[in-house]
Amino acid sequence: MLNPQWLRSFTVLAEVGSFTRTAEQLKLTQAAVSQHINHLEQQLGPLLIRRTRQIDLTPAGHSLLAYCAELEQAGQRLTLRLSGGEQSKGQVSLVTPGSSGLFLYPLLLELQSAHPGLAIHHKFAPDTDVLNAVLNNEYEIGLLSTKPDNPHVAVSHFAQEPLELVTPAGATVNSWQDLQRLGFIDHPDGRSMATRILSRAYPNAGGIRDIPVHGFINQVGLILEPVARGLGFTVLPRYARKAFVRNEAISVAEFDYTAMDTLWLIHRAEWPLSARAKYALDHLKQKLVNMELM
Template sequence: MLVAMDPHLLRTYVTVARLASFSEAARELGYTQSAVSQHIAALEQDLGATLLTRRPVAPTSAGERLLEHAGPLLLRLDAARADVVRLAAAPAHGLTLAAAPTALGPRVLAALPAAGVTLKVLSRDAIPAAVATGGADLGLVDGLAAPSDPLRLPDVAPLSTRGAGEEPVCVLLPAAHPLARRPGLRLGDLVDARWLDAPDAGLPLAQLRAAGGGLGFRPALRYEGTDLRALTALAVAGHGLTLLPRPAATGVPGGVAVPVTEPRLVHRTELVHSGSLQGAAGELAVALTSGEGSPDAGS
């Protein structure tokens, strides 16, 4: 049964499947190749199914299904361990904050203590997992939402969230773009435009599609990175439009930030944490969430 599955065997299987090699998995895990083979054989015997073909090394259909379960299961185990260690450990000096690039607006930066903070800029999907597994004390995730609506976060562990602010969103255009002189833009008029697909640096196109009815917003160029300045440079150079929080879109040399007027959307930021917050983490959480519902959200 799945509940009796040995997590060590499961981790070995996930590593072999990811690397497509028993020898590479052994090297990464610090096992002998014979031990890795024994782990896979024991797991297959336990489940009564062949999980991997050997030449080449690749998951079978049963193995693919197990991989779908393995990630969340192992993440939950890591989160449980981190949660217990966090409770038992002595209070640490300093803290680690994981944040998406567009979550690091002026108000957030002003709230950071002068010293003792480690800032990790991660993709949005990686932030809840980092908090759950102890890689960060606090997380800041963001995205498009209707005013006052919470964000939809992946269910990786029992995490708590608090609203940390809302602000208008703008389309960043080159100054010479035909729409740059508009006082406002409707997303519905931009579904066939050339867009930048930058899921980890800007606001994801999937969220634009959801807001615009699920169609359009085709990427002209994909940027895989978390550097917001690189994204704005691509937009200003004419490689595609991008949607950003107003502070990130305003003041970009050679660019014009045009507000989105329809549908009514905001850039929402939420604080993610595990368990109760104390010390520096608690103080920063108060500073980050004290402005929730500020007048700027609807301006």
């Protein structure tokens, strides 16, 4: 274990480039700073190239400086995580599917803007990765589109996520032939989502495999771009469609029923949610209620 005071002296020295100024900034003697650097070099090898009026770092010195930065960031993260009793201060860590994440992330940033003491850590991931991230304590809360059966996570209903058939603005979709003419913009969950809508909307027609594929994209934020350009239709959760910046260029087909996905909120069952996580979730739920998405 490297002495924190030695590392502090090295970090400041690398920043200011002078033993004299380092000693002044740290309120130490110059001899003490030199001693700290010598201790580090005895363990790690040469860290500095000493020139007249100039100090450069060796490759080992650059590696140590990066290590010091990582330690500082880890300390900041620890401080944020330990402030669990404060609802407007600390880290809120959330992992979600991409479709819901696109819509929810700006709402979380809105909350952070109102409470700068919060730090939002949001990761987009498929369901299996969401579950593992929560189980491994990498993220405090997660959202899943399938309800997990795991005794180590607490599960509760968060929201309903309707599926929508999205077409280019002005496109006419009155028949199966209209969809075949438009063509399908596929994505990783595209065929399964489309099947859930089309099997009920057109029960006597063929399946999604009978519709020409006019493109494929695995980035959820870009799936609607080819649709907006008139290149085909797709099926997405409403949250992903709401997050698209050019909604005037797309339309949502109307059907007599709605295919729904449920979003499930998970966190580790062994301990309660932090006050800030509850505060963030209340904020999200209220926003979704106001938008009639709950």
